[in-house]
Amino acid sequence: MDADRYEALRTIIRDSYEDARVVTRYVQIGLWPSEETLVADHLADGAHVLDLGCGAGRVAIPLAEMGLDVVGIDLSAGMIAAAREQTKYAKELEGALRFETGDATDLRFPDASFDAVLFFYNGIELVPGRLGKLKVLEEVLRVLRPGGRFLLCVHSLFAANVHVPMRLRAFARLLARRGLGIPLREQELGERFIDDEIEEA
Numbered sequence: 001m002d003a004d005r006y007e008a009l010r011t012i013i014r015d016s017y018e019d020a021r022v023v024t025r026y027v028q029i030g031l032w033p034s035e036e037t038l039v040a041d042h043l044a045d046g047a048h049v050l051d052l053g054c055g056a057g058r059v060a061i062p063l064a065e066m067g068l069d070v071v072g073i074d075l076s077a078g079m080i081a082a083a084r085e086q087t088k089y090a091k092e093l094e095g096a097l098r099f100e101t102g103d104a105t106d107l108r109f110p111d112a113s114f115d116a117v118l119f120f121y122n123g124i125e126l127v128p129g130r131l132g133k134l135k136v137l138e139e140v141l142r143v144l145r146p147g148g149r150f151l152l153c154v155h156s157l158f159a160a161n162v163h164v165p166m167r168l169r170a171f172a173r174l175l176a177r178r179g180l181g182i183p184l185r186e187q188e189l190g191e192r193f194i195d196d197e198i199e200e201a
Contacts, residue, residue, distance in 0.1 A: 009128035014075040031062050035120055035153060042149050043068060047115040050143060052104045052136070053123030057083035061090075064097035071114075073102030105135040109143045116149040125154060 031039070043049065047068050051060040054072025056079050064070045074080055083099045090097075102108060104119070104127060117140045127133050140150050 006128050006132060013126050013128070019078075031059060032121075032153075035059065038151050038153070039063065039066070042151060043116050048113070050107075050109070050114045050117045052117060052119040052140075053121070053126070054083060054099065055079045055121075057086055057099065059118060059120050060097060060099070061087060061093070064093045068096070070097050071109075072097070072099045073104070073107075074099075075101070075103060077101050105132055105139060107139045107143050111142055112145045112148075113143045114148060115145055116151060117144055118151045120151070120153040122154050124152060 043063075045067055049063060049068050049070045051063070051070055051072040054060045054074050055076070057072060060070045060072035060083065072080075072083060074083075080099045080101050087093055087097060087099075104123070119136070119140075124133055124136060127136050144150060
């Protein structure tokens with residue numbers, strides 16, 4: 001993927017998370033039960049954690065409330081503003097939680113800075129292209145301390161999701177009402193890492 005296309009996709013993704021309705025939804029979700037289990041099983045009390053694609057603090061805030069030291073980063077300045085707004089009166093979280101605008105492919109932290117790095121809620125799927133995803137993995141490995149944990153949550157292609165067909169139909173109706181048509185092609189789902197690429201990353 002050339003640099004111009006990568007930057008165009010990155011801008012589209014970032015801007016889509018500036019919409020007030022999207023921000024509101026992400027403020028309200030909270031941790032999924034599967035994420036609570038991952039955190040309980042793999043993060044030690046007081047761990048220094050980096051939450052990639054933190055959005056409005058859906059994961060970072062509950063983690064800080066559990067006693068973890070959390071830094072959340074997101075491409076969307078709107079999401080970071082919402083996260084800061086949610087926590088501005090939470091004096092008990094001062095010093096344990098901070099939010100920054102940042103890019104998972106270019107982490108501005110020293111090597112071996114974190115006990116754990118999280119990329120929940122399909123965040124890595126929003127990184128354009130295979131090389132972008134590899135860059136994220138390289139950065140995660142760089143900022144993790146020896147023995148650190150990388151917790152990643154993505155959708156399974158094989159899991160039954162009853163909402164997908166409904167959402168696709170609703171989206172198609174919306175396009176039809178507006179007289180629009182766009183070719184839909186999910187390129188990312190076809191990308192796979194093979195063994196030699198995993199070792200390279």
